[in-house]
Amino acid sequence: MTLLPVLLSIVGGVASGYLLRKKSVVRYTSRLLNGVIMLLLFFLGISVGSNQQLVTRFAAIGMDALLLTLGGTLGSLFCARWVYKQLFQRNNNHTPTGKGDKQEKP
Amino acid sequence: MLYLLFFAVGILLTVTGLLPEVLKDERISKGILYLLLFLVGLQIGSGKNILRVLGRYGAKIMLLPLATTLGTFAGVSLISLLLPDRSLTDCLSVGAGFAYYSLSSILITSFRGAELGTVALLANILREFTVLLLAPWMVRYFGPLAPISAGGATTMDTTLPFISRYSGEEYVVIALFHGMVIDFTVPLWVSFFLSL
Secondary structure, X not given: OOHHHHHHHHHHHHHXXXXXXXXXXHHHHHHHHHHHXXXXXXXXXXXXXOOHHHHHOHHHHHHHHHHHHHHHHHHHHHHHHHHHHXXXXXXXXOOOOOHHHHXXXX | OHHHHHHHHHHHHHHOOOOOXXXXXXXXXXXXXXXXXXXXXXXXXXXXXXXXXXXXHOXXXXXXXXXXXXXXXXXXXXXXXXXXXXXHHHHHHHHOOOOOHHHHHHHHHHHHOHHHHHHHXXXXXXXXXXXXXXXXXXXXXXOOOHHHHHHHHHHHOOOHHHHHHHOOHHHHHHHXXXXXXXXXXXXXXXXXXXXX
């Protein structure tokens, strides 16, 4: 149930953005976006502040967050290494040669 | 960092009781949330950068965002085994923030509550910090694409200077493209996992 309105908002935005792409109004999108994000983070602060349980369990929550970051980041690092070795290191036709290219293969 | 100031002010006003009760109505933030998503779409629809980059590198450049997504989901799924109190889909929705801490925590808070929203906020801020702190180490052990993958949705703005410096300037275009694609998929993945 949560997906549909989210999807419609984004798709509506993409369509409007495409139609308005030559108009000057779209230049203000990112500024407006930043403002809205700040406003919503303020509201996020309100929901966190009014949740007493959250304040008392903060250490446990922080630990969960740390573990999830560790897992997600390490997972993406291993996949990035695989993509680099498979596709970027072997043929250098139209790929840039980075500093990493000069490294020895472990 | 200015963003977090707003978050802190929200907490402070509530804890000190200075906040008018009207503002605690969740319908307000939900309404603004849809405006936010509309604006995210507007930015994507009016931009023309993605196609230009795609023409230069071909389909191969799509593989990095794909690797970032798959790697993140695999890693987060493994971690969810260590967290019996949190469901797999909740963990995946946090991971699907890809360091885009503001949008992911806002979405998760409106649909799952402030507890998981806070996990998402912290986890995704940490992910961005990891790149800012460890980019040279990532390049050394995982290659020049590593900080891009780790940076998730932030590789088109906050972490871009670090990628340029440690991976090399020739990776800036790849990082920009990667950031745009991941940025676009964050609200889709997060709401997808929350709806499961």
